[in-house]
Structure formats: C-alpha cells, structure tokens
Amino acid sequence: MSMTPDLRFLIYSAVLSWVMVLTASAFRVRGWTMGGVLLAFGNRDNLPEATLIAGRAERAARNMLENMVLFIALLVVAHAGGVTDSRVATGAQLFFWARLVYFPVYLAGVRYVRSAVWLVGLIGLYLILAAVV
Numbered sequence: 001m002s003m004t005p006d007l008r009f010l011i012y013s014a015v016l017s018w019v020m021v022l023t024a025s026a027f028r029v030r031g032w033t034m035g036g037v038l039l040a041f042g043n044r045d046n047l048p049e050a051t052l053i054a055g056r057a058e059r060a061a062r063n064m065l066e067n068m069v070l071f072i073a074l075l076v077v078a079h080a081g082g083v084t085d086s087r088v089a090t091g092a093q094l095f096f097w098a099r100l101v102y103f104p105v106y107l108a109g110v111r112y113v114r115s116a117v118w119l120v121g122l123i124g125l126y127l128i129l130a131a132v133v
Helices: 005-029 034-040 052-080 086-108 111-132
Strands: none
Touching: 005 034, 005 052, 005 086, 052 086, 052 111, 086 111
C-alpha cells in the first residue's frame, strides 16, 4: 500500500509548520546572535519586543497551526470514510502550495496578496470538505 498524494501533502505541511515555528522563534530571539542562542535555550521569560518581521513570522506560524487543525481533521475524515475523490488530493495540494507561498508573502508584509494566497489555501480545504460531504 502506497501513501496517497493527500497524505504526502499532509507530511509536507507538517514540515512546513515546523519550519515556520522555528523561523518565528529565531526571529523573535535573534537566534543568529550568541545572546539569541542563549535566550532560545532558556525559559524565554524575558523575550525582547518583537520586531515587525518577528511579529509577522509569529502570526503566520500561528495561522498555519490553526489551519493545520482543519486540514488534519478533513483528511482524517476523508480517509476514515474511504473517500477517494480527486478533490481530496487537489485540495491537499492547493492547501500546501498556498501555505508555502503564504509564509514569505506574509513576512514581506504584502497585505492583499497575503489574503489572496490565504484564500487559495481555504479553497483547498473547501475542496476536501466538498468531497467528504
């Protein structure tokens, strides 16, 4: 039994989530400096004020985690229900690629493009939902 395309994109999305969280953390503590490394390995009780890019990275990572919950739930239901509709794979692909583009667009602060890319990811989730329902 081979892994389905949608599950492959779930794995890719999980890795992307991890990268986004690590990037947000690195920006927040300035992990490229010795002080930042020490702060990262500590309890993070006294974090510096977030820079613009650190704040964007944190919000983008949090948004990804929030959307991952929906993505995982939809894929679990699709697989548990034996749904093999091509919309599941297409939706998973749309979700992943949109989220991959979303992160650098959000970091760059491109407002309307960011929202459009987010909407593409939402359409991916909708396709999976439509196939399940």
